Amino acid sequence: MAYRLLVVLVLLAFSSCTGLIVDGDGWRGSQKSEFKSILAEDKYLSICNKQSLYKQVLSSNNSKLMSKLLVAYTNNLANGCINMKSFNASQNAKKARNIDTYYKVDYQKVDATIILTQLKDGKSIEEILKPYIPTYPQFQILSDKYKTLKNSGKTDKKLLRKIRVNIERTKMMTHNLGKNYLIVNVPDFNVRFIEDGKTSLMFGVVIGKYVKQTPIFSSLMKYIVINPTWNIPDSIARKSIIPHMLRDGGYLARKGIVIRKSHSLDSAKVNRRSVNWKPYIRGKGYVPYKFIQKPSSSNALGRVKFIFPNRYSVYMHDTTGKYRFKSRTKRMRVNSSGCIRLEKPITMLNHIATKYSDKSVDFVTAKYRSRKTYNLNLIHKIPVHTTYLTTFIDECNKLIVSDDIYGFDKSQRLNF
DSSP states (O other), X not given: OHHHHHHHHHHHHHHHHHTOOBXXXXXXXXXXXXXXXXXXXXXXXXXXXXXXXXXXXXXXXXXXXXXXXXXXXXXXXXXXXXXXXXXXXXXXXXXXXXXXXXXXXXXXXXXXXXXXHHHHTTOOHHHHHGGGSOXXXXXXXXXXXXXXXXXXXOSOHHHHHHHHHHHHHHHHSOSOOOSEEEEEEGGGTEEEEEETTEEEEEEEEEEEOTTBOOOBOEEEEEEEEESOXXXXXXXXXXXXXXXXXXXXXXXXXXXXXXXXXXXXXXXXXXXXXXXXXXXXXXXXXXXXXXXXXXXXXXXXXXXXXXXXXXXXXXXXXXXXOGGGGGOOSHHHHEEESSSEEESOHHHHHHHHHHHHSSXXXXXXXXXXXXXXXXXXXXXXXXXXXEEOOSEEEOTTSOEEEOOOTTSHHHHSOBOO
């Protein structure tokens, strides 16, 4: 009997030392120590609006409060610490002023039951948090920079706040970036092709005006149109095409623009002289006659466009306005109606044709030179992510700070 009692006491002592004893709320001593260590440095910058709860946990060591904080910390890590109620109200106010603005947040579901079950099963806190850590490398890189600058005590508070907002934006991005993907950083006026974790291509872009903002979202590039036609939107037809046509009878012919009953060159032709165009200049809405710009060197889309289907009708494309890439000023680079104009579309075309289609560069070049429209389908779809990072660590480990061209730095308020 004495021997058995000795064995039990030894096992209890061993369990206590190794953190194997589980309390009534499922916490092991080792898990508590690990979580407190993560919180002490706020390793994933996700205490956010739970500072009061954190202080209660520190002073009481209460397991129920610690469980509550673990779930909250996980949710802040998964979905960010931006006041979405305030931000959505700001977005709705912009739309009420006829400003096209879209910012898609990829929410992750954080199930408290699952989190606490994993805790009781003995998973480490790092294991529990791992599925919710943003996969975009800028999250960790910007976090490290933020902590370094904050700890130095020499960094302007406005810059620290700006960096922190961008860290939260990386939490709001999709976690399914893809192994190889294209990422357009709107305020940085750049597109990067990331392959196997490295930047294989990078060059400039022109993005949407303030009233026609390039949307922030993710999609899949499925095909490329070589020598595209441009289906001119009704809004542009009303504002620009029709007035030019009425003032100058030769305008349409010089621009290679034709009029059809629908946005198809095969649809019925429309004689411009048979229509009273004045009612369509005023107001908004549907125009029953469609203007199409045929493939040519003067086509507004240039010679190639890259299609990643989305609800915003946005795509990347070539441009006749190459001069805009000589400057990084807002006046030069914030100029489109939402689509993304590319500085080096042919470089991108050849790169994608070689690695993501079953056609050779010679085949694609021949189609390009033919001046006829051709759709190049991709056998490997490419994720495309438009982002809004006004602070960014570049390939040389330099902090790039950009202007807040769409006002998101101001409207995305931190909730702490």
